[in-house]
Amino acid sequence: MVPTSAYLILAIILFGIGTVGVLITRNMIVLFMSIEIMLNAANMVLIAFSKALNLVDGHVIVFLVLTIAAAEAAVGLAMIVMVYRNRETVNVDRFSLMKW
Amino acid sequence: MNFELIIFGISAVIAVFGATMMIAQRNPVASVLYMILSLIAQAVCYVQLGALFLGVILIVVYAGAIMVLFLFVIMLLNLRGEEASEQDTPAVSQFTKYVFSVLLTLELVFIVKAASLDSVATQVADQVADGFGSVRQVAQVMFTNYLYPFELTGILLLVALVGAVVLAKRERDSYSSATDDADDDRSERVVE
Numbered sequence: 001m002v003p004t005s006a007y008l009i010l011a012i013i014l015f016g017i018g019t020v021g022v023l024i025t026r027n028m029i030v031l032f033m034s035i036e037i038m039l040n041a042a043n044m045v046l047i048a049f050s051k052a053l054n055l056v057d058g059h060v061i062v063f064l065v066l067t068i069a070a071a072e073a074a075v076g077l078a079m080i081v082m083v084y085r086n087r088e089t090v091n092v093d094r095f096s097l098m099k100w
Numbered sequence: 101m102n103f104e105l106i107i108f109g110i111s112a113v114i115a116v117f118g119a120t121m122m123i124a125q126r127n128p129v130a131s132v133l134y135m136i137l138s139l140i141a142q143a144v145c146y147v148q149l150g151a152l153f154l155g156v157i158l159i160v161v162y163a164g165a166i167m168v169l170f171l172f173v174i175m176l177l178n179l180r181g182e183e184a185s186e187q188d189t190p191a192v193s194q195f196t197k198y199v200f201s202v203l204l205t206l207e208l209v210f211i212v213k214a215a216s217l218d219s220v221a222t223q224v225a226d227q228v229a230d231g232f233g234s235v236r237q238v239a240q241v242m243f244t245n246y247l248y249p250f251e252l253t254g255i256l257l258l259v260a261l262v263g264a265v266v267l268a269k270r271e272r273d274s275y276s277s278a279t280d281d282a283d284d285d286r287s288e289r290v291v292e
Binding site for chain 2: 001005006007009010013014016017018021024027029030032036037043044048050054056057059060062064066070071072074077080081082084085090
């Protein structure tokens, strides 16, 4: 029997890696994927607690989060394509100005 | 040391390894592939927690559809490795970003330790009902208690679909002028 706290620690480590990724990466697409890792870490906490409390509500919330992540990825990638079309780079350091 | 714990350990190590390699890679295609590795390991953890339906959904929707969308955009934009721009960012921000991310992670660890969750975990987790996390049980809750959130998610997906198309669409009417502008920008950048 794996204790719930083991899953929580795994989720914390994944969330920390996602945070580091958001802070250190310069590629917009990898930055987006780091945000997805943070979302997945939160999902793992929800699933771990829904098993610990024997409630299936957490699964429903995780399903909704997955749907929202899909919508976010679609809109975010469309924005990346548009930014690339205007600036010809996806390096976030080049976006320090709103207008050039 | 029982069998479940070994499976959990292996999949947790693979999940953390995949996530770490994802942010460490310079080539975006490689980081997408490491992200898929991490997602598959996380799906194993979901199945271990009794979330059979969500484990399958994570692989089919996340690793299958969303990651392929990322891969598609990377190949559409023809991105190579990251441009070396370390000299652009000041040394202070180079340092502080690591410090703050480590601090945030430590804070989360302290919160979990302070909450003393082991009492919750060991008391109830052993008696999980049959069919927990199956499609039938998840659907029963989703279409009764969570019906309105579910319907709103459908509307959200529609909005995201329309928004993505509007954002990524090239204006047909001003096609020639838009390309002229782009050419101008390109020549300006060359001059710079």
